[in-house]
Every structure is written in C-alpha cells, then in structure tokens.
Amino acid sequence: MKNIRNFCIIAHIDHGKSTLADRMLDLTQTVTAREAQAQLLDNMDLERERGITIKSHAIQMDYVLNGNPYKFNLIDTPGHVDFSYEVSRSIAACEGALLIVDATQGIQAQTISNLYLALEHDLEIIPILNKIDLPSSNPEEVGDQIIDLIGCEREDILLASAKTGEGVDKILEAIVDRIPAPDGDDDAPLQALIFDSVFNSFRGIEAIFRVKNGTIKKGDRVKFMNTGKEYDADEIGTLKLTKFPQKEIKSGDVGYIISGIKEAKEVKVGDTITTKANPASSAIEGFEEVKPMVFAGIYPVDTEEFEELRASLEKLQLNDASLTFEAETSAALGFGFRCGFLGMLHMEIIQERLEREFNMTVITTVPNVSYYAYTKKDKEQRIIVNNPSDYPDPAILDRIEEPYIKAQIITKSDFVGAVMTLCIEKRGEIVGQTYLTSDRVELTFDMPLAEIVFDFYDRLKTISKGYASFDYHPVGYRQSDLVKVDILLNSEPIDALSALIHRGKSQDIGRKLCMKLRELIPRQQFVIAIQAAIGAKIVARETLSALRKDVTAKCYGGDISRKRKLLEKQKAGKKRMRQLGNVEIPQQAFLAVLKLND
Template identity: 65%
Template sequence: MKFIRNFCIIAHIDHGKSTLADRLLERTGTISDKEKKNQFLDDMDLERERGITIKSHAIQMNYKYKGIDYILNLIDTPGHVDFSSEVSRSITACEGALLIVDAVQGVQAQTISNFYLALENNLKIIPILNKIDLPGSNPERVVVDIVNLIGCLPEEIIYASAKKNIGIDKILNTIIEKIPHPHGDPISPLQALIFDSIYNSFRGVEAYFRVLNGEIRKGQKIKFMGTEKICSVDEIGIFKSKKIPMESIGPGNVGYLIPGIKNVLEIKVGDTFTSIDNPATNPIKGFKEVKPMVFAGVYPVDSKDYEELRTSIEKLRLNDVSLTFITESSIALGLGFRCGFLGMLHMEIIRDRLHREYNIAVITTVPNVAYKAFLKKSTKKFLWVNNPSDMPPSSFLERIEEPYIRASIITLCEYLGSIMSLCIKKRGIIKNQSYITPSKVELLLEIPLAEVVFDFYDKLKSLSKGYASFDYTPIEYRTSDLVRIDVLINTKTIDAFSAIVPRSNAFYIGKKMCEKLYKLIPRQQFEIPIQIAIGRKIIASETIKAFRKDVIAKCYGGDISRKKKLIEKQKKGKKKMRQIGKIEIPQLAFMTMLKLED
C-alpha cells in the first residue's frame, strides 16, 4: 500500500482535465503510440462530440520515482454542475485530488464547489495552473485567486500546459510526494465500496470498486450489504488501457468485478460488498445519495417499445445512479416514465444515449421540479407533486411549497448589472456580493429551482459573453403563490403540456404558449382551438383556421340559395370531422415550450 496513490482530477468545465489525463497516460507509458487519441478516457461518442466528460473514468498507471515502482490510480471526473454526483462518487475512492484552474478564466464557480467537496472528504489538494501557454493567460492574477481559495503558498502551485506537455513530470512527482498512500488492513474482513457500474450485454453487470480492508480473490463468494445479494466472483481485474484480469486485489487498490448478475437492480452504486466466509459487520460510510432536481416524462414514440424502454432505462440507471424513474401514463402519449434528472444537460444526455445506445426514439415532456402540496383537512402532511397533472384543484389546497437553491455566480464586474436584472426577473433574492479581485465579483443569491432549470444557464452565458460561471446547492422548500395551467387542444386537455407557474406570471406564460403552439401545430381540414386554462377559467386562446375547399367554385351563375346550401353542407362535414379528427403534435412542440421568451 505504501506504493499506491489514488487520486482524481477535479475542475470547472473546459479547464483541461481530459487533456491533462491524456498527458499523464502518455508519460507513464500506460497507452502505446497506436492507442494515442484526444480524450482517451472519454469513451462515449457524446463526450467527444460535445467536448465534455459525462462519466467518471478510472485507469491505473505505473510510474518509477527514485528507482521505486509506484501504482497510480487515476479517476477523471466531469466538470459540469449537472454531473456533480460523478465527482462526489470519485472523491470517496481517493486520498488526493488535482485541482485544475484555467490560467485564462481563473477560479470559477464549479472550481470552488469541487474544492469544498474534496475538503469535506479530507483529500490532499494539489493546485495546478493549466493553459499557461495561451496568449490570454494571466498567471499572476489567477495565482492570487488560487491562494485566496485554498490557502496554499504561491510556490506550491504547479504551472502546466497539458497541450504543450509542460509540468507533467512535476505533477507526477508531486502526486507521489504529497498524496498520502491508502490505509487498510489486509487481514481484516473484506470491505469494498462500489463507486460505479456498467452493464455489459454479454457478461451482465460490471461493478467498479475500491478495496478498503481485506482482499478479494477470484472465485470467492461475496455479499452485497445493501441488497443482501450473494454471488460468486467470476472475474476481477484492474484498469489499464484495457481491463486486465487478476487473481486477487488487496486493500487500497481500485478494480472491476464481474459477479455474473444479469438483473441490474441487484447492485447499487455506493453499496459495500464483503466476503461470506469472514463478513464485515458495518458497510462503508460517507457515500451520499444524490436526489434528482428536474422531472420530465419520457415516452416511446412507438407504444410497442414500452418494455424495451424500461429495460434500457434500468441499464442506464445502473451506470448513472442520479437517474430515477417511475411508471406513468398520459392521455396524449400513452404509457411511459416520469424520470428524475440533475439538470437540463443531464436530461439531454440521457435522451441522446437512449437513442444512440439502445436505438429507441422518445418524446420528452416539459420538465418541472418537485413541489409539496399541503391539503386542507387532510391527515397527510403533504403530497409530493412531480407531475403538474397530479396537482390537486386549488379549492383543496392550503398552500404550495417549491424548492429553493443557494446559487453562486462568478462574473466580470462589467456584466454585473445585467446579471442582477436577470436574477430579479427570475424571482431571485440577492443575498451578498463580494469582489474576489478588482475585476471579478461573486454574487450569492437564493432563487426558485424552477426558474433555473430551463434556460437560466444559457441566458447567463449570453449576457456575460461566456465569462460567468454558475453553481448551486439545494437549501429548502418555501411557500409560493403558484397555479397549474392546462393546455386544451380541440377542447381536450393535453396533460403533457401542463405546467406549474407563479400566479403573477400565468397570463404572460399562457399567452406565449398559445402563440408557440399556434405556429407549431400543422393546419387540418377543421378548425383547431388552442386554449390555456387555470381550473375552468380560460386565460388565453388561439384558433388554427381550417384548410378550406372552394365548394362553390363549380357554381357559375344561378340562384344564391344553391351556393348557401353547399356551404351549409360543408359546415356540417367540418363539425363532424372536428369531433372525430386526430391532431398530431410534433416533438418540437414539447421542447419549444421550454424557451417561451425566444
């Protein structure tokens, strides 16, 4: 164990984590010249296309320092706020962290968030100033920011450029010198933490683990302490450029396990497994369960794909512990699932993965957050409302509470005014503002989560020309004056469009929804009325005019009564068609509802 180092790389999005990981792998000879490629650890097409890390990736490196061979277990983590659960899981499996800061952008919101997350878990922090070779870099200014954040000495910060291969040897040497080796007892009962898992269609579930105490051997019988599932170890191994099978893995090391389990619900990320012969008494503590922040309906385009969609979501759930789902049905869309996500980007990624990895086309409804509905004269304390269509009528409601978050926005001073206006418009309460440097300010505010999940981040980036960074943590539920608005198309309520909005803003939102749907729904042979209602009160309406055949074209000359007779006959046909006609709502309409102000 004295020659093992477990560490992760943490940073704000696009600060160079994946590029630095590539240089470390190349310098230690973990990957050959043939295997070299950008973002080596990012194995998903989506990660490469978007240039972001979505999943944490583990790999083992060997490095000789002062004549001694060391084992370095690296875990590369995502930087976007939506995937903070991946970061927290990686941190639980490490003793140290490389904190990367961009020499151009400086300390950002997620940098601060990840730093405190690592600090809570008593990790040794190694600060690295990356991208020092770029023309716009300002190392002197950013070093001051890092010193103020971490409390380290300026000489402790490593200057590096992952692209130009600057500072890589110093980083590797510092990892060995400063990050403590793992502690564990090889004789004690086996205790190993599952920090990630994937589903292999040929071999079943593969669990990624970190051994704290004891030793795991191939063929050994183990028990998962959370699910109480007992199984035999078919294969264990370590992560190199490829998975390498091993006979045994001792304390302090990271590896993978294939237990021959096909049911994805029998293994949980964050669970502890132990041996049957000499079991541990207590599971490993410190792993936090992540709660979803945004909820949306996910329905198959073809109703025949319902069971296949269920299986696919279960497999994604194994790989992504922050995804939750329950069965639900919609009048407009049929059977589907109400899924919980960490944010809008997380929702987009899941939808794209369903399409690419499992070849299932899905429709996603307008996302919303979870509300608490307190009923009059009810024995229940409150009802959870994850779906707007489940909201009880206002006559039964005592009050509604919505989730609030504490948000941190770091921006340049010149954009402060427009960002504050955006926050106030979104019902935010500004609590504090402090100047990190003379040109950079941190804004602390409390704001309803519902106002943030849709397009707040995009607007923030647009107003600040890409400079502002954003991070948030949930705080509490607060009472708000909210109402449910329903969309009626051809007098039928389309529950997939229902939304819970502030009463003061309901008319404006309803009017915008009407205008959007009027443009998106194609014309039919009959009139289509679009109405927005709060309870039984219609607050906005539009009518899509029918295609009309000129039935009197053949009447040249003659009595007017003949023309009237044909027009009346057509009216009767249109009325009948309106009763039995079906309206197809395009998928674009569901997603366009998110951006009403565009």
C-alpha cells in the same frame, strides 16, 4: 501500498482535463502509438461529438521515478455541473486531485464547486495552470487567483500545456511527491467502495470499486452490505485500456468485479463489498446521496415498449447513478416513468442515450416538481401532487404547498446585480451576501424549487458569462398561491402540457406558451384553436390557420356562383374534418415551455 497513488482530475468544462489525461497515458506508456487518439478516455460517441466528458473513467498507469515503480489510479471526471454527482463519486475513491485551471480564462464556476467537494473529503490538491502555450494565457494573474482560492505558495502551482506535453513530467513527479499513499490494512476484513458500474450484455454487471481495507481474491464469496446479496467473485482485476484479470486486489487499489449479476437494482453505487467468511462490521460512510433537480415524464412512443423502456432505464441507471425514476401514467401518453435529473443538459443526454444505446424513441414531458395539496374536508391530510393531472378540484382545495430550497450562488462581484434581479424575478428572497475574496461573492437565497427547474440555470450561466456556481439544499415546504394552467387544442386538454404556476405569472406564461405552440405545431387542413385555461377561464388564445387548397383553380370563367359552390363545399369538409381530426404534437412542443424566454 506505499507505491500506489489514487487521484482524480477536476476542472471547469473545456479547461483541458481529457487532453492532459491523454498526455499522461502517453508518458507512462499505458497506450501504444496505435491505440492513441484524442480524448482517449471519452469513449462515448456523445462525448466526442459535444466535446464534453459525461462519464467518469478509471484507468491504471505504471510509472517509474528514480528506479521505484509506482501504480497510478486516475479517474477522469466531467466538468459540467449537471454531472457533479460523477465527480463526488470519483472524489470519494481518491486521496488527491489535480485542479486544472485554464491560464487564458482563470478560475470558473465548476472549478470552485468541485474544489470545495475535494476539500470536504480532505484531498491533497495539486494546482495546475494549463494552456500556457497560448498567446492569450495570463499565468501571473490566474496564479494569483489560485493562491487566493486555496492559499498555496506560488511555487506549488505547476505550469503545463496538455496540447504540447510541456510540464506533464513535472505533474507526474508531483503526484508521487505530494499525494499521500492510501492507508488501509491488508489483514483487516474487506471493505471496498463501489463508485461506478457498467452493464455488459454478455457477462452481467461489472462493479468498479476501491478497496479501503482487506484483500479481495478471485473466487471469494462476497456480500454487498447495502442489499445483503451474496455472489462469487468470478473475475476480479484492474482497469487499464482493457481489463487485466488478477488473482487478488489489496487495500488502496482500484479494480473491477464480475460476478454474473443480471439485475440492475442489485448493484448500488456507494455500496460496500465485504467477504462472507470475514465480514466487515460496518459499511463505508460519507457517500453523497443524489439530489435530483428536474423531474420529467419519459414515455415510450409505442405503449407496448413500456417494459423495454424500464429495462433500458435500469441499465442506464447503472452507468449513471444520478438518474432516478418511478412508474407513472398519463391520460394523453399512457404508461411511462417520472424521472429525476440533475439539470436540463443531464435530461437531454439521458434522452439521447436512450435513443442511441437502446433504440428507444421516447416523449419527454414538461419538467416539474412535487407539491403538497390539502382539501377543505380534511385540512391535515396531504395529497402529494407529482403531476398537474393529480391537482385536486380548486373548489375543494384548502391550500397548496410547494418545496423551497436554500440556493447558494458563487459569482464574480461584477455580476451581483444581474444575479439578484434574476433570483428576485424567480420569487427568490435574499438571506445572505458574503465576499469570499475581493471579487468573489456568495449569495444565499430562499427560492421555490419549481422556479429553478425550467431555465434558471441556463439564464444564470448567460448573465454571469459562465462564471457562477450554483448549489442548493431543500428547506421544506411553504404555502403558495398556485394555479393549474391547462393547454387546450380545439377544446381538448393536453395533460402532458399542463403546469402548476404561480398565479401572478400564470397569464403571461399561458400567453407565451400558446404563441410558442403556434410556431411548433404543423398546420393541418383545418383551423386549430390553441388556448390556455385556468379552470373554466380562458386566459390566452392563438389560432393556427388551415392549410388551404385552391379548389377554384380548375374553375375559370363562367358565373361566380360556381366558385362559391366549390368554396362552400370545401368549408363543410373542413368543418367535418375539424370534428374528426387529431392534432399530432411534435416532441419539440413538449419542451417549448423550457425555452419561453428565448
């Protein structure tokens, strides 16, 4: 065990994590020249197209230093805040972390939040300045920022270039010298933490785990402590570029288990594996619960595919434990699921993965949060409003409460004014302001959760030039003055576009939404009236004019009454068509609300 090192790589998006992982795999000869390719661990098409890491990826490397063989378990983690749950899972399975900072850009938002996550788990941090080969790199100044942030010595900071490979050998030596070996007892009852899982259509579910104590052997009867289910360990092994089956895996090591599990809900990330013969007395603690930020409905375009969509979401949840979902129905869209996401990018990625990996064509509704409504008849009996369609009749409504959060925003002092303006515009109240260093400020706000759902995070990133990290925790429900804004197309309400909005902003948002829909809905052969209504009161209207065919083109010369007759006939046809015609709403229209400020 003293020769095992478990570590992850944490960094802001695009600071060179995946490239550094490639260089380490080259140096330790884990991959052959034929297998090598850029961003080797990013094995999803989406990751390569967008140049971002979406999934954590575990891989084992063998390294020899001064004649001693070492076993490195590396977990490459995502950098975008929407996938911070992946990072928290990886950190729970490690003793050390490589903190990578781009020498041209300095410390940025996600670096700070991921660093705090690592420090909470008492991980040994190795700071690395990457991209020192670039002419615009500034190692002196960025080095000072790192010293301010984690209080290390300048000689502790390693200089490297993942692109050229410079300094990577020093990083491998530092991993051996600085990161502690895992502690555990091979003879104790088995305790193994599941930190990831993958669905294999031939062999069932593969759970990836880190053994804290004890030993797991092939053929053991194992028990998952959270679900209470028992299985046979048909195959266990370690993860290199492919799977390497083993006879046993001892404490401190990382591996996978295949036991023919077919049901996705039987494997929970954060669960503890133990043996039936010698069970552990308690499960491993300290695993973070996922906190969905954005809720939206996902519906199959064809209602017959509902069960297929459920199966797809369950398989996706295995691979991405931060996705939560429950069944719901909509008058306009039929049966579907109400899903919880960590942010707008996460929502976009899930939608795209459903389409690519499972061939599911889905409609996503406007994101929202859950409210509590109380009626005049029974002022203590609360009604949970998950969807604007559950909103009770305003005539019998006594009050409505919405969820509030305590938001913590860390940013550079240059952007404090802009961040405050944004939060106050989103109905936030400032409750604290702390200077962490001379140019980094922590701002604390009480804010309604509904206000951060739409475009808050994107706008925060824009005004702070990407340099703001955002975290939150719920602080309960508070009474609020909310109204339901309905969108009507030719007097027909579209429940998937309804939203609960604060009264002060309702007219403005209703007007913007009508204008946006006018751009997005394709023109028909009849006039379409797009209206925003609060109850029976229409607060905004846009008219989408009809596509007109020139019926008088073939009628030239002669009396004007001939042309008029043709136009009257066309007018009557359009009137009849308007009564019968259905307006197809494109997918972009459902997401129009998110981009009202563009």
